[in-house]
Amino acid sequence: MQRLGIGLIGSGFMGRSHAIAFRAVAGIFGLETVPVLELLADINRPTAERAAKALGFARATDDWQALIADPAVGLVDITTPNTLHKPMALAAIAAGKPVYCEKPLAATAADAQEMADAAKAAGVQTFVGFNYLKNPMLALAREVILNGEIGDLVSFRGIHAEDYMTDPLNPWTWRLDPAGGHGAVADIGSHILSVARFLMGDIVEVSGQIVTVVPKRPAGPGSHELRDVLVDDQARALIRFANGATGSIEASWVAAGRKMTLAFEVTGTKGTIAFDQERMNEIQIYFTGQRRGREGFKTILSGPDHPNYRDFCPAPGHHLGFNDMKTIEVKAIIDALAGGPAFMPDFQEAARIQAAVDAIVLSARERHWVTV
Amino acid sequence: MQRLGIGLIGSGFMGRSHAIAFRAVAGIFGLETVPVLELLADINRPTAERAAKALGFARATDDWQALIADPAVGLVDITTPNTLHKPMALAAIAAGKPVYCEKPLAATAADAQEMADAAKAAGVQTFVGFNYLKNPMLALAREVILNGEIGDLVSFRGIHAEDYMTDPLNPWTWRLDPAGGHGAVADIGSHILSVARFLMGDIVEVSGQIVTVVPKRPAGPGSHELRDVLVDDQARALIRFANGATGSIEASWVAAGRKMTLAFEVTGTKGTIAFDQERMNEIQIYFTGQRRGREGFKTILSGPDHPNYRDFCPAPGHHLGFNDMKTIEVKAIIDALAGGPAFMPDFQEAARIQAAVDAIVLSARERHWVTV
Amino acid sequence: MQRLGIGLIGSGFMGRSHAIAFRAVAGIFGLETVPVLELLADINRPTAERAAKALGFARATDDWQALIADPAVGLVDITTPNTLHKPMALAAIAAGKPVYCEKPLAATAADAQEMADAAKAAGVQTFVGFNYLKNPMLALAREVILNGEIGDLVSFRGIHAEDYMTDPLNPWTWRLDPAGGHGAVADIGSHILSVARFLMGDIVEVSGQIVTVVPKRPAGPGSHELRDVLVDDQARALIRFANGATGSIEASWVAAGRKMTLAFEVTGTKGTIAFDQERMNEIQIYFTGQRRGREGFKTILSGPDHPNYRDFCPAPGHHLGFNDMKTIEVKAIIDALAGGPAFMPDFQEAARIQAAVDAIVLSARERHWVTV
């Protein structure tokens, strides 16, 4: 049995989700390598101490550089606000340690590429947390596509819609800080772009549109001071893929009523696949050539015949949850570190996703198509 | 009781649907004006005779000009292939007779505008058959929007997807004739654009994308000769509306498995409305401000509290069908002819829809945003 | 072209629905026999006159016996409250005229059987309006079953749930009059029993449960006087079918929120069919033996490959509505009168349905299983 010392930087939504996954993964998958929650860094000592206790880390620190240098830390795990991803990841790479970083990887595609290049030069493995890709239903969709079961790809429609910024009184947060990159197009648009690339391959060019719906927000919770919003609340893009298919993506964090719509429809010459993360344990597939009068989309429920499901449950239709996708992600990281299949998406893939984000924003500003 | 003599040109899918509606309308709505199926014109005498008998018309002709001139014909109803709409409509207008024409109105926006201008100059009423707009659920959506129930409009996503051209062996038809206008973007894209305008108002500018997926098709049924397809199979556009909202539309007739997806999602600052014609008797609405832990989209079934439903059925959830929407359309035409509320969409509105179609195609070719 | 003179007794919800269907049917189906709305009878002269005008009947009367005797009346159509079905139908039979009667056929199975026997003795054709059976999706379900596509039948679950009596202030109506028969179990339970028999065949025995949920209701609209409710608001039964399958049915008119749930699930040894009238244009079917990891229920949309759909519309997914089912029913009646296939359900079938209703009530009272 091997031990993998985890050094987690940041302890918010994603930090907690990573910790849950690292604690669960060895039991679920019967791994030889067991992750150990060694060290947690957060912005100040008391916060870090509290989080370490709550999440089960052995030690805490307010010094992320010390965390990277710590000999017990074998994997540097970054879940901080976006602006901090780059210096932390570069430091970890410089220390020769594999890095697991939340999306979006960086504020700009250039930064993301610099990070990817550094990792490549240093021979360091990298992992980016586009967790929705790890859903067995998405693995099934990809398998169906790669098998040619729906023929040649023709069309992709992708939507990521949530409503956590619908209320104009929701205050300004670090997600609105332009120093950290774009708005909804980066924060959640990157998810649907990651799906687009996962299923359809390279994006060649885009025509984008970005919109700030709520121009000012309270400077903080309960604040009467208003602060300008300089990033987008919603974004859309037309897309041309390298394989000749076309499509569109859309991202919005002001989509009233939509809680976790990460939806897509892929059409091929012989069928169509439709999915919505709000019903993450099912997928709709239509195959041409069905008997007349019996044609229809199938609703397939997740089950043990789909990738990674059986480790959670031997019976179909019993459901995986959000944290289970993260557990699958972490399992794939540990496999990769143990010499198994390369993990995707890595920094290079995340840089390509970020390049699409940047191209959408540029296109929107210049009002014409832009090559990615 | 008044009689309105109907002169129908064309007897295909839409011609038959019009005939069914004209026969049903007076009974359903208890109208004072009763449409009478006077005269049917089709391409040759035997076809016209057969169709007249099947559809219940008193007389038949192979001369559409004679039909327009016929004194018993009070309403000229055009359901021919698109290329013929213009000369027929202009002739009817010249004869001072009201015209009911199927969509798309013309091959180009210029033609459509010329037709609208002619009607206006002649003081002739015009009616265009965008039947899906007459669904009580769409009337409800518009009412919810106009009431401000979902706040200020933010976003529109519209999709019209069918699969009747998915099979590459489906032969060339008049719908593929560039002389009749564009492809899917005009044929069904015009439907979703009509919905966009109905719910959101004027379209200011678009960025479009058009694609021919199947480049050659058999020249006719069973033919081994292949003929080039010069129009689009699928189209998409980003949209900016005059009210400041943004959105997108998509049209495809190669969407494997989609039989009658005319779907939209309208988001406002205080709620969201979602609809799909494949479930035409229900609509989903989310209102912000619901009690915590009880927030959700409502599924509203069509019923007698919605416009025009009660005339068909006094009980909710019992369902209207496709032909019922056409009956509502025809009822609104008869009301307008009797001095009631003006009918929409008329030729002028159809010209605006066509202008959006043309702008999408132009934008796709020039690869930048185009003002409508 | 033949003419079939229609004599309609009653002009409420169903009377109007019949009139709409008779007006539409010849045009939709291109029939040689055209129904003519000859004579309408209602409770008093002014009501009958108004209804005749509104529904398009040539003449009106307050004397239903005169209607039956009228030489222009070729089909006697009974849509009155249930208590009147028997004397009217027997009179029509005595006059040798075919009878079309709304469900439930009679207050008791004995009465219904007497009516069926009288018709048989007189050689008169009879037709009962269980309109939901005429939905192409139900015809498809039956075809799938008869083909053996889901193997041997194992189970049936049927539900008819509406909420029109949920509000305890909804006043007493003729539907609550015990002289007209039982309550929900007869009014709507008969529908789901008709479906059970249509799909599964004869019912051998039942164990029933009936419940009056609202014990008193206002004597009339706005009345402060309360009147006892002596019939059931909801009913359930366990069922054993002659083919060895088992199942259950349930009927409720106090099912808050359910507008037109006529739902069933039929399970066989090789598959399952599920349907809900609230989505009357689709049906779910599962077949065993699908490829592993691709198993799922198909959602089949109604279309021209399903019985009777194409006459309404050549394109799939476009939807039939409630009145269209009634039009199909009326078409089958006219076919039967013209020597075509026998119409089902006739009085004999309706008597068997009523026998099941009565058995459920008896079983509920005696608290043990009862043979039908």
Place this chain on the structure above:
Amino acid sequence: MQRLGIGLIGSGFMGRSHAIAFRAVAGIFGLETVPVLELLADINRPTAERAAKALGFARATDDWQALIADPAVGLVDITTPNTLHKPMALAAIAAGKPVYCEKPLAATAADAQEMADAAKAAGVQTFVGFNYLKNPMLALAREVILNGEIGDLVSFRGIHAEDYMTDPLNPWTWRLDPAGGHGAVADIGSHILSVARFLMGDIVEVSGQIVTVVPKRPAGPGSHELRDVLVDDQARALIRFANGATGSIEASWVAAGRKMTLAFEVTGTKGTIAFDQERMNEIQIYFTGQRRGREGFKTILSGPDHPNYRDFCPAPGHHLGFNDMKTIEVKAIIDALAGGPAFMPDFQEAARIQAAVDAIVLSARERHWVTV
């Protein structure tokens, strides 16, 4: 920090699920008491050793009595075939140790009651694994009911349908051993009965129906020898509840295509709640009194405003999975052991559930209603 030593007997589907939950629970909920996987017992030494390693237990044994006696074991967790529940639980109770046992608790209600009585006499806490009750959506349903949000309860319809025994070639297993109790009615019927009691309260009487659909099965995997099936494959019952409401339940393990349908509909005088475990993260609720023309069922997605969700994820619509429900169950056990709220369902509640199972079977055999 306290330690709770877990002694697990059995290592199949449920044993593994318990182990996953015990490993996860302290991290998810930040518990003061940490379960420690001390000892695993299975039928023979090698099996036990393998399972202990795979599930993360410190030690293994083939002697369940030794496990109960082991001083490091603070909670005896029984996940063996049903026939073994009773002797094991009684031994644990005799040893004064709290017992966590999978459902159904025993082969008969008498056995279950004996176990409950023994636990009560010994003052030992007991816990039964009806995991679906721990879904936040069911907690929400109960809260809505207890708040009176849907008025007085009128009706309950419960279904548990799976298809794991549909194939007649699926071999005989311990689930079919009559010594372990009844068939589907006990194995999964107990689940839906647990839901019925959770939401509706005590069951007063039932009329039941039980059916063996597949009369013989291969004696073992691949065996050509056929063995009689002496337990039911499907069961149904009509129900009267102590609160005056009525309803039905149904259980089937031969429901082709149904993977994990644990569905219910609860109707009250002011609303209705509908749920299906195949979409375990959503629930449908209808409230009477909505604005006219805006009435509809709401689809509520699980989120942090619902019980126990926030500990897994701070964002709504992100989904819990099957194992998460088990983690909530285990959390409630640990809370109860720490002096928190009493855990339900305990042995006494499980005995009442089993009494309903037995009453259904007795009623089915005697063909009349039976008091529970």
